[in-house]
Amino acid sequence: MPRSKKLKLHGFNNLTKTLSFNIYDINYAASPEQETQYIRYIDEAYSAKRLTDILCNVTEIIGANVLNIAHQDYDPHGASVTILISEEPIAAEQISNSESPGPLPESVVGHLDKSHITVHTYPESHPDNGISTFRADIDVSTCGRISPLKALNFLIHSFESDIVIMDYRVRGFTRDVNGKKHFIDHKINSIQNFLARDTRERYQMVDVNVYQENIFHTKMMLKEFDLDSYLFGVDVDDVSPKEQRTISEKIRREMLEIFYGRNVTRGMKLS
Template sequence: MEKMKLYGFNNLTKSLSFNIYDVCYAKTAREQKDYIAYIDEQYNSKRLTEVLITLTSMIGAKVLHISSQDYDPQGASVTLLISDHSMIPAPETQVAHLDKSHVTVHTYPEYHPETSLATFRVDIDVATCGEITPLSTLDYLIGSFDSDIITMDYRVRGFTRSIDGKKVFNDGNVTSIQEFISPATLKKYDAVDINVYAANLFHTKMLLKEIDLQNYLFNRDAYEIAPSKRLEIIDNLRREMIEIFNGQNIY
């Protein structure tokens, strides 16, 4: 695509909110301990930082500063201050704040006392200025986590001007977030769009179609569980996912 010739700096701000829910079954004390070990491995600040650094590289930005924190018993937060444009390091260099953006990730553990389901939420927010768009990183983000439910919001704010002085409120031809997700990934999910085109607001939510119980257990063979109990666990998993997907209590 040919780049649009702009008058001065591109003042459009593009924000992506990417949220996943990882649901697991952990009933016994050993399984709950294994669950925490799994969270510490998959969602610790070191790994999350690596994910955000790769994301930053994918959108052509540069990391300026990293802040990270792990929590007890589980969970982490990471914030990256990034530059949308290449910079020449020098002691006297001054960079305006508008030349910077940020990427953040926060995690939220939650446990259901009756069904023994544990839900771990990961929120990633990417804010960029100018021509950079974070939508190209969606396949990478989805593949980086065990994503049972995914919700994504993309918004373009502000305006810039073309060389002839005309206001430009969106410099990209976006009709759906799903356009930036591979068909192979979309095939695994039920996906729904809720878009407000006049406001440059795009929302997509996705629900995993198939549940393989073994993927939701910790150091336990699914066939060690009685058939009726397996069906009960799968039913509880599906109910939990449906309610999270719809954002309301249904059952």
């Protein structure tokens, strides 16, 4: 594939590129004790320290300098982390906005300019139906040449994700040496093109894109799931076949409602 002609800018690249996405992990806890254990597990697995480590790995992937870290665990549940980032002095030819999956931690490319990464977590449960849901809201915002989409691969692989809902938007403009405004500086048809093949094969995906406004939206839902991995504090062999079907229906309903953004009422089907 021929390389695209490099855009020659007048001064600094002023485009702001923001990737925002929600990651959902769903579980089934039949008793209040199991529900408490699940929430405790989530708080430990995704504590402020663990989330800080994940976001610091993102900065390593894209070759950025960490300027400041603020993190907080909340009572009774949840955590938040915010990292301010500046660019590394990496040669321009190493910076790539190509429409392809980004690297994992062992392969470091690109940089971020005057940017930030944030994550907030929201454990949630319902006392009647046994469903517990963990949500992480993540924002990666960059100002400069590199797109935060290059961090997407690593972030999705860092969480156990049943549902992922992503938004990407490019704001502002930058000028070339002739004074012409450029409202986007890289090719993008879909966020899906920045995901690894194994991810695209595991998830059902839907795009809602507004190309003329440089707004891109992708929703992902697991195609298949193993019930045993959704039961907290009990093995699937200890549950009757009838109860297994009931729990599977509850989990699938929860996933469909989150994916489609509306409640399922009696007699209503989502597919």
